[in-house]
Amino acid sequence: MRISTFFYTIKQGIVNIWKNKMFSLASVATMTACIFLFGLFYMIVMNFQAMVKDAESGVAVTVLFDHGISEQRIEEIGELIDGRVEVSRYEFISSQEAWDYFRDIYFDGNEKVAESFGADNPLANSASYAVYMNDISMQSALVTYLESVDGVREVKQSATVANTLTDFNRLIGYISAGVILILLCVAIFLISNTIAVGISVRREEIGIMKLIGATDYFVRAPFVVEGIVIGLIGAAIPLGILYVIYGRIVTYVAEKFRFIGGMMSFLTVKEVFHTLLPVALVLGVGIGLIGSRITIRKHLKV
Amino acid sequence: MIRLEHVSKSYTKEGLPALHDVSLQINAGDFAFIVGDSGSGKSTLIKLLLKELEPTAGTITINGRKLNKIRRRQIPKFRRDIGVVFQDFRLLKDRNIYQNVAFAQQVIGESARNIKKNVPKILSQVGLAAKYRSYPRQLSGGEQQRVAIARALINRPKILLADEPTGNLDAKNAWEIMDLLDEINRDGTTVVVVTHNLEIVRAMNKRVIQMQKGVVRDDGADWEDDGPVYRGGQVSTYGSDYFGEQPGLAGEESAADGFFREGPFLNQSGDGGGDED
Known part of the structure; x- marks a missing residue:
């Protein structure tokens, strides 16, 4: 692939998003909500795991x-x-x-x-x-x-302490997995819908491209880029928000639940983001990729 | 070179075939018109040549390649050797003239440097060098068709297919486009023009392939001992039963004085023109 083709693809992907603002916005918003909740649950689970670990070594x-x-x-x-x-x-x-x-x-x-x-x-x-x-x-x-x-x-x-902690941690794990799974499906659905609209808007252009002799790759790639960029933006926004509010949440929780304060030891925002950042970004890109692939497979038989 | 051997195409199993046992040869460097009324199979023929459709029977050979041997993945590369121009221009409305033409080069992965060099050159060839920043809606129909021709030519195809290129144009613009196509042909590109415009066909004095109801009525060639000899601009051999039925097209005289007249005459036979299939 030529470099010019690569840049063309990237540019077209972003142009697609811009031309298709309302749907792109809806997709980004859903992605943001999805990744935000994911991040929130992820932080809770991580903190609990750390606490359980602490408790384990203390018990x-x-x-x-x-x-x-x-x-x-x-x-x-x-x-x-x-x-x-x-x-x-x-x-x-x-x-x-x-x-x-x-x-x-x-x-x-x-x-x-x-x-x-x-x-x-x-x-x-x-x-x-x-x-x-x-x-x-x-x-x-x-x-x-x-x-x-x-x-x-x-x-x-002190069996009760240990068991409660482990059970609670597992419960949170299950709930967050369930919620995240549903949100992922919604996000994939919405992204694939956005891409479908993009494809239908550009039907004519795609037809011309095919007549001129564009390869499948050339026709499809911008839509994949579109999905990935939406996924990335949809991951970056909630990550930013979570980064900012994490400290406040920790302070709030520590104050509200002071009676069990002795057991609470929170991870720093750096510790959390050390794994949350790559996981959330991969998730965003993955959702975008899957969403666009599904639509392309369905609507763009070149 | 374009060669069709006993090509048939049916869209449905029961109905009449859109093309029936068509055999045809257009040599490299030729200029040929394909004429016929709605439903004669012209558009099906174009689609077959572009491998948008597969023939039900027979073989098509273009530039030495048998189309049924071309695999799906190779279609894009195959199409790069064929430029296409349509009645409705099919320009991208949200891009300016330069971008529309450059697009064809981006599609084939041409380098940015070459695109910058090639696009102005081809635009000046079609006489639009000064308007490269205009958008399609700011141009006249004739100018838009020139852009379309520039786009079709920029990748240096061996064959240029024009499907009703003058169908949406007034007489003056139609002639300018035909002159341009003739010039392109003189530069060595094989040009095949599908049209309803008999005045142009007659005046251009090129080979005429006449189609009717899916068969070639006359392929414009007389077979002599040393090969085919093409009759230029002759459509009269079957004019009586094909063109005679159409009001306003009856006589040569009325045709002549309607030549540069915009309106019903030139476009009259174009109703349902490009998309009859």
Whole structure:
């Protein structure tokens, strides 16, 4: 292909959009809405995933031992825990450490009350392993296993937190996938409609082109360009909007849901756009490409 | 060279064929008219030559290529060797004259540099160099047809097909267009003109192929021992039963003084002209 042909194709594609303003505008608007919602859901899912990850690494399973267990047995249990693939790390917390930690938190400012315990450690039997997991969905399996281990008195877990987070994340994933899928279909339909109008407006020109000896490529390419440009504009606008409003949304959400604020840690706009930008652009171009291809196949038998 | 061998074309299975067993040869460098009334098969013939339609039977050879051997993908390249001009000009209304002609070169992927060189040259050849920035609606019919001819010629086709090129023009413009086509022919391009305009046909004194109801009544050639000899401008051999039926076209005399008269005479037989098929 000659360079002049390439530029001609690009130019004609853009001219098509301009000549066909109302339909192009409708397509761009639909694309914008589609990609905007996509971006919004994408951001929510990404943030939730990050939060779940955080929560996962923060949630520990606590393993308490039988009374009077030997140091050796504790070490053996430690090795058993270490052998599990779902465990990322584990640490031993002696009863003294447990007490120190507890005292710091609950007797803060009431050191006198704490001192009344003297050398007696009320948590004398509370030596434990804190087990951190790399896959929270395996938690119940691990707990079942640990409970069966000899020398383990009790396994404490925060299953509800982990499960709720995972379930919620999955739910959002499904809903957004559904909404996005519908929107994608609408966007493809609208773009293909716009291109169809463009083709019918230019029927005469296409007829002349064919008589002069234009190749299929030459006749079709401008319409593909038209679809792609509409897709790109329709992706660029919502990306710009999302970039600007992301910070505000995060601030708003953090304020409104302060009661669970401890669990909330939001990604920065850069982190989100690192993947959202290419994904949304590819999506826009893809929708434009598919939309125009469908129409060309249907209406432009050259 | 254009050669048709026993070419037939039917649009429907039941109806009469639009073309029936047409055999014809137009040599390279020739100038030939094709005349016939509505439904005679002229337009079908043009479409067959451009491979817009496939013949139901027979073979067509153009510039040494059998059309039925040309694959779909090769059609564009094939058409670049044939320039076409229509009664209704078929210019792009939203582009100026220069762009309309340049368009034909862009289509075949000519370089921008060559386009800049070729377009003014061909526009001056058709006498429109000064109006390259005008839009079609700002031009007269004759000027628009010149643009169409420039567009058809810019890719240097071997054959120029003109389907009723003067059908929408007044007498003066019609003659100017015919002179231009004649000049193009003298430069070596094969020119085939489909027309109703018998005055022009007679005056041009070129070979005349007469069609009626899908068959060639007379291909304008007499076969001598050393090949065909073309009779120039003769349409009278069957004039009595074809042209005689048309009011206002009966006599030679009335035709002569109507020659440069705009209006019913020149266009009279053009009703339904270009699209009879």
